[in-house]
Amino acid sequence: xxxxxxxxxxxxxxxxxxxxxxxxxxxxxxxxxxxxxxxxxxxxxxxxxxxxxxxxxxxxxxxxxxxxxxxxxxxxxxxxxxxxxxxxxxxxxxxxxxxxxxxxxxxxxxxxxxxxxxxxxxxxxxxxxxxxxxxxxxxxxxxxxxxxxxxxxxxxxxxxxxxxxxxxxxxxxxxxxxxxxxxxxxxxxxxxxxxxxxxxxxxxxxxxxxxxxxxxxxxxxxxxxxxxxxxxxxxxxxxxxxxxxxxxxxxxxxxxxxxxxxxxxxxxxxxxxxxxxxxxxxxxxxxxxxxxxxxxxxxxxxxxxxxxxxxxxxxxxxxxxxxxxxxxxxxxxxxxxxxxxxxxxxxxxxxxxxxxxxxxxxxxxxxxxxxxxxxxxxxxxxxxxxxxxxxxxxxxxxxxxxxxxxxxxxxxxxxxxxx
Amino acid sequence: xxxxxxxxxxxxxxxxxxxxxxxxxxxxxxxxxxxxxxxxxxxxxxxxxxxxxxxxxxxxxxxxxxxxxxxxxxxxxxxxxxxxxxxxxxxxxxxxxxxxxxxxxxxxxxxxxxxxxxxxxxxxxxxxxxxxxxxxxxxxxxxxxxxxxxxxxxxxxxxxxxxxxxxxxxxxxxxxxxxxxxxxxxxxxxxxxxxxxxxxxxxxxxxxxxxxxxxxxxxxxxxxxxxxxxxxxxxxxxxxxxxx
Numbered sequence: 001x002x003x004x005x006x007x008x009x010x011x012x013x014x015x016x017x018x019x020x021x022x023x024x025x026x027x028x029x030x031x032x033x034x035x036x037x038x039x040x041x042x043x044x045x046x047x048x049x050x051x052x053x054x055x056x057x058x059x060x061x062x063x064x065x066x067x068x069x070x071x072x073x074x075x076x077x078x079x080x081x082x083x084x085x086x087x088x089x090x091x092x093x094x095x096x097x098x099x100x101x102x103x104x105x106x107x108x109x110x111x112x113x114x115x116x117x118x119x120x121x122x123x124x125x126x127x128x129x130x131x132x133x134x135x136x137x138x139x140x141x142x143x144x145x146x147x148x149x150x151x152x153x154x155x156x157x158x159x160x161x162x163x164x165x166x167x168x169x170x171x172x173x174x175x176x177x178x179x180x181x182x183x184x185x186x187x188x189x190x191x192x193x194x195x196x197x198x199x200x201x202x203x204x205x206x207x208x209x210x211x212x213x214x215x216x217x218x219x220x221x222x223x224x225x226x227x228x229x230x231x232x233x234x235x236x237x238x239x240x241x242x243x244x245x246x247x248x249x250x251x252x253x254x255x256x257x258x259x260x261x262x263x264x265x266x267x268x269x270x271x272x273x274x275x276x277x278x279x280x281x282x283x284x285x286x287x288x289x290x291x292x293x294x295x296x297x298x299x300x301x302x303x304x305x306x307x308x309x310x311x312x313x314x315x316x317x318x319x320x321x322x323x324x325x326x327x328x329x330x331x332x333x334x335x336x337x338x339x340x341x342x343x344x345x346x347x348x349x350x351x352x353x354x355x356x357x358x359x360x361x362x363x364x365x366x367x368x369x370x371x372x373x374x375x376x377x378x379x380x381x382x383x384x385x386x387x388x389x390x391x392x393x394x395x396x397x398x399x400x401x402x403x404x405x406x407x408x409x410x411x412x413x414x415x416x417x418x419x
Numbered sequence: 420x421x422x423x424x425x426x427x428x429x430x431x432x433x434x435x436x437x438x439x440x441x442x443x444x445x446x447x448x449x450x451x452x453x454x455x456x457x458x459x460x461x462x463x464x465x466x467x468x469x470x471x472x473x474x475x476x477x478x479x480x481x482x483x484x485x486x487x488x489x490x491x492x493x494x495x496x497x498x499x500x501x502x503x504x505x506x507x508x509x510x511x512x513x514x515x516x517x518x519x520x521x522x523x524x525x526x527x528x529x530x531x532x533x534x535x536x537x538x539x540x541x542x543x544x545x546x547x548x549x550x551x552x553x554x555x556x557x558x559x560x561x562x563x564x565x566x567x568x569x570x571x572x573x574x575x576x577x578x579x580x581x582x583x584x585x586x587x588x589x590x591x592x593x594x595x596x597x598x599x600x601x602x603x604x605x606x607x608x609x610x611x612x613x614x615x616x617x618x619x620x621x622x623x624x625x626x627x628x629x630x631x632x633x634x635x636x637x638x639x640x641x642x643x644x645x646x647x648x649x650x651x652x653x654x655x656x657x658x659x660x661x662x663x
Binding site: 055056263264266267324326330332335336359360361362363364365370371372373374375376377378379380381417418 | 466526
């Protein structure tokens with residue numbers, strides 16, 4: 001088995017080495033101010049900062065710990081420091097990394113780096129990001145060794161992963177669709193790397209193209225990234241373009257707000273996009289939302305217990321929730337999200353609803369919403385039974401079509417990591 | 420305020436219009452957008468803090484959650500910022516503040532700094548009279564031999580803190596105080612260098628901590644809850660969070 005793997009590794013390297021064009025002279029990449037400026041914008045769209053800058057760390061110097069089910073990865077230094085950063089990389093090498101997930105020494109990147117999405121980025125955009133990264137202050141900071149468990153610490157395994165889950169290739173515009181739709185698709189599927197969270201991830205840490213944007217539980221964070229194609233989850237098919245744009249740009253909308261990992265994306269990335277680009281993303285996202293009903297979900301909670309949950313739930317709701325979210329779950333949108341017909345509450349996974357009750361949350365601060373209203377955490381005031389009851393109540397009342405949740409479900413999420 | 424307010428109401432009206440067109444009768448939410456909005460105040464925006472810190476930052480029954488009201492704004496801002504960036508580690512707070520802007524944190528800090536709800540009743544002491552006496556000595560006179568300054572030399576004669584960065588110690592429960600001194604000792608809580616509280620905490624024994632916490636929590640409320648003005652005292656040593 002080992003022999004086979006090493007052999008295939010060598011073959012793979014040989015093939016890649018043969019196919020990579022000789023490095024172009026660096027002077028071929030324009031560092032004109034407008035290119036650098038565009039590169040900065042594109043780096044925002046790709047949310048590079050979220051992983052490549054550690055808390056209180058220097059910009060793009062890496063070192064951020066990223067826990068995965070396979071161990072902890074540490075992001076790398078992408079400042080132009082020649083020794084510890086990417087100062088010696090050529091634009092070709094940078095593009096190769098973005099496009100194929102291989103570093104200049106032909107090492108295979110772990111797919112925590114979203115190269116399966118970044119492969120769709122055009123050469124021109126890659127060069128602009130490269131030009132921008134050349135201009136940030138260089139930081140001398142050694143990359144930290146990844147801390148992966150056996151057998152995941154064997155990089156050769158990435159070859160198998162790539163065979164299963166990686167399709168190399170720049171974005172190909174769909175001639176049937178408008179330029180705006182194509183721009184949106186390019187951003188969502190490429191730099192935005194939305195599929196990294198919004199596509200189910202299997203035991204191998206891979207996500208298959210056939211299930212793109214179908215939603216999934218984010219490993220280690222225990223937040224559910226809802227489906228972007230199913231209108232019963234976060235599918236945006238029956239949202240107005242304005243509401244989608246509001247959500248992406250401001251973090252709040254008439255239909256709901258973003259919290260948890262999605263608040264990070266809006267805070268660091270989406271709020272900085274131009275109105276045109278945000279609109280393009282909205283147009284594309286709306287188009288992939290489908291109205292088809294989800295598979296019938298059944299609850300394994302006995303009917304009598306369900307009824308008890310419901311009556312306790314109403315009591316809890318009236319006492320703690322109704323003053324903001326309204327007697328009929330109408331909320332005060334956009335600042336207090338409506339709960340009636342809110343997809344993120346009705347959807348099959350109750351994880352996000354339970355976590356919001358336990359931990360509360362603030363939508364991200366944005367230009368349009370610099371001082372958000374916040375949801376209080378109730379984890380310390382409500383018991384597991386009360387949390388389960390109130391979440392059950394909001395999932396099945398006012399025409400909502402969710403199913404009851406149990407106290408055990410609520411209890412499990414008390415230990416979900418918050419950072 | 421007029422500008423943003425106007426924009427906000429335009430925003431709401433246009434939103435209502437869009438919703439009315441786009442969403443059919445299916446959505447009761449659309450009907451509610453005609454008006455009902457939360458008050459445009461900081462008090463309403465920080466209600467997320469209320470279950471743990473009280474509606475006016477007065478604290479709650481939970482002895483591990485501190486009073487915020489009346490602490491100097493600079494101190495509160497430093498803590499909010501430390502939670503935001505993760506230097507002060509308490510996951511529920513880190514999570515809530517991670518994606519907020521420093522300007523907003525400043526506004527929150529000033530809001531709670533300006534409130535003066537009454538202090539809770541002093542905590543009935545469960546430690547011995549001797550230990551309480553030891554606590555009083557450390558708080559008011561320190562221990563010269565062991566190089567421990569009196570708490571009052573930095574936190575003010577009436578223990579209500581000093582503007583802008585030193586917090587009051589009145590109205591806190593003994594469990595919270597000993598947990599925080601412990602956190603300074605073991606490094607899970609830290610402040611900008613020179614980290615004076617880290618230095619002091621390292622010189623205290625377990626018994627000192629119990630004594631200090633018990634005596635502080637047993638104090639009756641002073642007449643004036645406000646922190647002393649900036650520069651009221653010369654600090655016994657340099658403190659990174661209190662620029663002299």
